[in-house]
Amino acid sequence: MVLEFGPSMDVMLAAMQTATTAMREEFLNERAQLVTYEQTRIAPFMTSVGLERPAPSGTPDPLRYEDDRQQMLRRNQSTVAWASRSYAQTAADQDKAVASATAAIEGIKIVRKGHADLQKNIDDLSGEQVVKLLKKAKSDLDAIRGDLQKL
Numbered sequence: 001m002v003l004e005f006g007p008s009m010d011v012m013l014a015a016m017q018t019a020t021t022a023m024r025e026e027f028l029n030e031r032a033q034l035v036t037y038e039q040t041r042i043a044p045f046m047t048s049v050g051l052e053r054p055a056p057s058g059t060p061d062p063l064r065y066e067d068d069r070q071q072m073l074r075r076n077q078s079t080v081a082w083a084s085r086s087y088a089q090t091a092a093d094q095d096k097a098v099a100s101a102t103a104a105i106e107g108i109k110i111v112r113k114g115h116a117d118l119q120k121n122i123d124d125l126s127g128e129q130v131v132k133l134l135k136k137a138k139s140d141l142d143a144i145r146g147d148l149q150k151l
Helices: 002-046 062-120 127-149
Strands: none
Touching: 002 062, 062 127
């Protein structure tokens, strides 16, 4: 069985590694773009141009002008705080995805090496040893599947 289906397993594991590596790279790219996106999103609210000036002379109701100005400043600060919190959560989610993809890639490498060793040494192993190695490979693949499901 190991010799018959070994090449197919090699192809499947190589494809899993390639796909997971591509996903990891995409997560890293998205993570890098988050900073620019967040800065662009909050930039209009970071400025207080015009809001620091007192009421122009001749304003019919300077107190209302001042209240409106203060309210606008508070809105801007609230928007920046909300956007920053949203960015932090999104960045944390991206970091978790990158970590899961990295763990999956490392697991696939271990399974690939173990499978190659199994194929190379199949004639020297007893039936019990082969079963033990296949069970280990199955548990490793289950762990990889768990890492991939976290994505």
